[in-house]
Amino acid sequence: MKILITTCGVGIGHASRDIALAQYLEDNYHQIEFASYSSGLKYLKKFKYKTYSLPPMNFEGKDGEINIEESIKQSKDIPFTFIKSMYKESRIIKKSKPDIIITDSHYSIPITAKLLNIPCYVITNDLRFGFSKSTEYKSIKYFEKSIRKFIIEISKGCQRIFIPDIPGSIEIPEELKNKTNHIGPLLHLQSNELDTKENLRLKYNQNLNEKVIVVTIGGSEFGRILIENICQISSQINADKIFIFTGLEVDSNSFKNFDENKVIIREFTHNMVEWMKLSDLTITLAGHTTSMELISINKANIMIPISNHVEQERNTERMLKYGLTRSTEINNKEKLLQLINDTLEQSDNIRIDDEIYNEFRRYDGRENALNIIQNNYYEIKQI
Numbered sequence: 001m002k003i004l005i006t007t008c009g010v011g012i013g014h015a016s017r018d019i020a021l022a023q024y025l026e027d028n029y030h031q032i033e034f035a036s037y038s039s040g041l042k043y044l045k046k047f048k049y050k051t052y053s054l055p056p057m058n059f060e061g062k063d064g065e066i067n068i069e070e071s072i073k074q075s076k077d078i079p080f081t082f083i084k085s086m087y088k089e090s091r092i093i094k095k096s097k098p099d100i101i102i103t104d105s106h107y108s109i110p111i112t113a114k115l116l117n118i119p120c121y122v123i124t125n126d127l128r129f130g131f132s133k134s135t136e137y138k139s140i141k142y143f144e145k146s147i148r149k150f151i152i153e154i155s156k157g158c159q160r161i162f163i164p165d166i167p168g169s170i171e172i173p174e175e176l177k178n179k180t181n182h183i184g185p186l187l188h189l190q191s192n193e194l195d196t197k198e199n200l201r202l203k204y205n206q207n208l209n210e211k212v213i214v215v216t217i218g219g220s221e222f223g224r225i226l227i228e229n230i231c232q233i234s235s236q237i238n239a240d241k242i243f244i245f246t247g248l249e250v251d252s253n254s255f256k257n258f259d260e261n262k263v264i265i266r267e268f269t270h271n272m273v274e275w276m277k278l279s280d281l282t283i284t285l286a287g288h289t290t291s292m293e294l295i296s297i298n299k300a301n302i303m304i305p306i307s308n309h310v311e312q313e314r315n316t317e318r319m320l321k322y323g324l325t326r327s328t329e330i331n332n333k334e335k336l337l338q339l340i341n342d343t344l345e346q347s348d349n350i351r352i353d354d355e356i357y358n359e360f361r362r363y364d365g366r367e368n369a370l371n372i373i374q375n376n377y378y379e380i381k382q383i
Contacts, residue, residue, distance in 0.1 A: 001377060002031045004098035006089070008105035009040030009056065012219030012247065013289035017164055017186035017365075018104050018123070019047055024366035025373075033096050035089070036106075039219035042248040046270070052092045054106070055085045086112045093118065100159075100377060110154045119380060121373065122155055123162045123186075125288040126311050127173055152176060159376055164365050165292070169318075181372060184363020185292035188273060191361055194297065200278035210240035211344060214279040216272060216290070221249040222306045223285050226330055227265075230283065231258035233337045238344055239280070245269060273297065280347050283340070286312035286327075291319050295360050300350035302343055304330045324352045 005022060008014040015036060022032040034044045035052040044051050089112040093101070103109040104123040113120035128148065152173050155161055160181055163170060167182045194200075201208050215230055217223025227244055234242055244265045246252040252267040269275060276282045277297045284290050286305040294301050303325045305312035319325035326343045328335045343350070351357075 001099040001373075002033070002097065003373075004033050004035065004093065004096050004101045006054065006101065006103045006106045006109045007034060007036040007040045007044065009037035009054070010220075011287060012039050012043040013287040014104045014123075015040040015043040015219075016188075017289045017292075018102075019044070020186045020188045021102070021123075021366050021369055022049065023188075025370060028370055033098070035092050039247070039249050043219060046268070052096070054088055054092075055081050057081060082108050090116065100373065102373075107151055107154050110158050114157050119159045119377065120157075121160050121162060121369075122158045123164060123369075125163060125165055125170060126314075127151070127155070127161075127176065128171060155179070160372055162365075162369055162372075165288075166359055166363060181368070182363075183368035183372070184365040185296065185360065186289075186365040186369070187293060187296055190364055191296045191298075194273065194277055197278055200274050204275070204278060206241070206278060211238065212279045213237070213239045213242045213281045213283060213340070213344070214275050215242065215244040215283045216276075217245075217247050217250065217285050218287050218290060219247045219249055220285060220287075220306065222309075223247070224250050226283070226285070226304060227255060229331070229333045229336055231255050231263060233333055233340075234259040234263050236337055236341075237262075238341050243275060243279075245272065245275070276301075281340070281344050286315045286319075288315055291315050292360075294319070294324065295322070295352060295357070298324070298352055298357055300324065300326075300343060300347040302326050302328070302339060304328060306330070322352050322356060324350060 003025060005018050007018045026032055033050045035054050036044055037054040037056040041051060041053060085108045089109055093112065093116055098118065101109060101113045101118055101120045102123060103120060110120045110122065152175055155176055158179065161176060161179050163180060163182045164184065164186045165182060166184060169182070172180050198208060206212060215227065217226060227246060230242065230244065240262060242263045244263060246265060246267055248268060252265050255265055273293045276293060276299055282294060282299055282301040284301060284303055286303045291303065301324065303316050303319050304327060305316045307330060316325065316327050320327060326339055328339045
């Protein structure tokens with residue numbers, strides 16, 4: 001089959017898990033092309049797949065905080081952007097000629113696919129679409145409810161909805177339960193495919209006895225403030241090395257005033273999960289894909305949600321319940337320093353419950369998605 005994957009381009013979490021799926025599909029003799037925008041598109045272009053550009057949709061804000069009111073104001077052109085996106089999508093689809101489409105949290109494509117009579121699958125880790133709890137504006141709460149209903153109606157027209165997580169992880173609207181499969185996390189490497197911490201230290205020329213911290217903000221410019229704060233307190237952090245990965249939206253050369261003896265700042269790596277595993281502690285924003293990776297490697301971490309990002313706040317709450325995660329405010333350097341040093345000291349004893357960990361390990365999202373797509377495609381062909 002030829003498969004077109006359209007990816008939400010806000011951050012790189014969606015694009016990262018879609019690449020993991022794409023590589024697995026390709027290994028099973030399917031041809032893959034991508035379409036995305038913004039950070040997601042930049043990330044996808046790091047790989048060998050043919051990519052198409054879609055109109056961007058982004059949040060407004062700064063200093064680690066999303067400004068909900070401003071984001072809504074800037075969304076006044078959403079109907080136009082939505083139509084423009086559908087027009088661009090239809091041109092891409094006619095050029096690509098896919099047998100099926102997979103869309104990750106990009107909700108104009110299911111309508112376009114239906115109009116062009118192409119089977120479409122949705123990947124999402126959030127069917128509640130929430131952001132209004134950070135505002136008292138009734139108009140915003142009404143807008144949120146309208147968008148939620150709209151997304152549910154769009155999703156009804158898809159072949160299947162894939163939740164890249166285990167059962168019970170998110171709330172499924174009653175209308176969508178018969179279309180939904182919890183396929184499990186979409187990981188580049190399953191936990192049993194990853195090398196040991198010691199071997200990864202040797203692979204990347206890192207001292208086996210040093211205390212190593214890895215900091216990643218994915219593809220989000222909202223994480224700049226976290227890096228700035230860690231740089232400023234770096235001399236007081238009880239670690240030998242602090243590797244900071246800035247992602248594709250933040251200039252890795254723009255940071256100053258850090259301990260040059262321990263802080264190493266890099267832009268990007270294809271192997272982030274390996275760096276997280278070789279570390280003693282990972283500090284990160286609270287994206288869903290990152291949380292799945294941290295569970296898969298059973299790694300002590302500090303997860304800090306972007307302020308007013310309801311999905312990231314929910315991800316953090318869940319990870320805290322698992323006992324694997326510590327958290328604090330993104331803008332409080334004193335609390336951050338104390339938490340880093342305390343967690344680093346306890347890191348060897350911070351582990352997820354065995355029952356929960358084994359439940360995650362039972363699922364291979366890539367394999368489950370492949371099986372459902374192939375079986376469904378051949379059933380359609382026989383009709």
